[in-house]
Amino acid sequence: xxxxxxxxxxxxxxxxxxxxxxxxxxxxxxxxxxxxxxxxxxxxxxxxxxxxxxxxxxxxxxxxxxxxxxxxxxxxxxxxxxxxxxxxxxxxxxxxxxxxxxxxxxxxxxxxxxxxxxxxxxxxxxxxxxxxxxxxxxxxxxxxxxxxxxxxxxxxxxxxxxxxxxxxxxxxxxxx
Ligand code: NI
Numbered sequence: 001x002x003x004x005x006x007x008x009x010x011x012x013x014x015x016x017x018x019x020x021x022x023x024x025x026x027x028x029x030x031x032x033x034x035x036x037x038x039x040x041x042x043x044x045x046x047x048x049x050x051x052x053x054x055x056x057x058x059x060x061x062x063x064x065x066x067x068x069x070x071x072x073x074x075x076x077x078x079x080x081x082x083x084x085x086x087x088x089x090x091x092x093x094x095x096x097x098x099x100x101x102x103x104x105x106x107x108x109x110x111x112x113x114x115x116x117x118x119x120x121x122x123x124x125x126x127x128x129x130x131x132x133x134x135x136x137x138x139x140x141x142x143x144x145x146x147x148x149x150x151x152x153x154x155x156x157x158x159x160x161x162x163x164x165x166x167x168x169x170x171x172x173x174x175x176x
Contacts, residue, residue, distance in 0.1 A: 002041035003034035004052035006089045009156065010163030013050050014090055015137045018057045021071045024113050028058070032069045032111060035060045044089045046127045048134030051090050059131035063124055070116055073108035075132055084126050088140045092161060094152065098143045100129050 007013055021028065031054060039047035039060055046061040060069045078101030087095035104125045107117045120128050133139070141152050156162060 002038040004038045006038065006042060006047075006051050007053055008162040009091050009139060009141075011053075011090075013053050013055065014134070014139060016050065016055060017137050018048075018050050018055050018135045021056050021058055021109075024071060024109070024111055028056075028071075029111055031056075032058070032060055036062070036067045036069075039089075042089050045123075046131045047089065048131045050134050050137075057135045059134065061127055061131065063127055069111055070106075070108035071111070073106055073128070073132060073135070075129065076105040076107060078105075078129075079103045082122060082126065084123070086126065086130060086140060086143075088130070090134075091140050091156070093159070094155065094161075096140070096144055096148060096152065098140070100126060100143070104128060106132075 031049070035047050035049065035052055035058075038052060039045075039062070045063050046059060048059040049056045057072050058069065059073070060067065062068065080102030081099055082102035083097050083099050085095050086098045087093075102125060103119065103121045105117070105119055106128050107115060110116050118124070118128070130140070133143075141149050144152055
């Protein structure tokens with residue numbers, strides 16, 4: 001059994017802007033281990049701390065070249081456009097084609113406190129952008145155009161995924 005249950009749309013923790021990690025200590029390293037275990041069990045290629053109910057700017061990932069974690073990430077710039085069918089463990093079972101920048105430059109810290117920097121493209125870039133959204137309280141459905149978003153919310157209600165959101169972050173998304 002995974003270390004954590006993954007929070008699902010409707011949970012307010014997914015709608016908060018997460019706080020900077022102040023100190024990288026043993027508890028944070030344990031959190032990363034537990035998040036990776038949870039991510040692999042799901043399975044997923046990325047997982048952000050708010051998805052396990054932890055209000056910290058931290059995510060883990062593995063897109064096929066091993067587990068990794070980034071603390072206090074920041075996207076410096078994006079370039080180009082890329083369409084990719086994107087899903088989210090917090091919006092289970094659904095996915096949509098979403099356009100985002102193709103390449104990004106992201107910087108953050110590793111668990112030793114050293115700077116990490118990536119010039120990421122395509123899948124890696126997309127994963128970083130998606131996890132970064134989680135740290136800002138933004139869910140996949142905000143990346144959809146209005147019509148698609150409405151039908152996505154209806155699908156979520158019909159499938160009884162999550163709970164209706166009454167106080168969305170980032171504006172404009174209220175369920176009846
Ligand atoms: Ni996600």
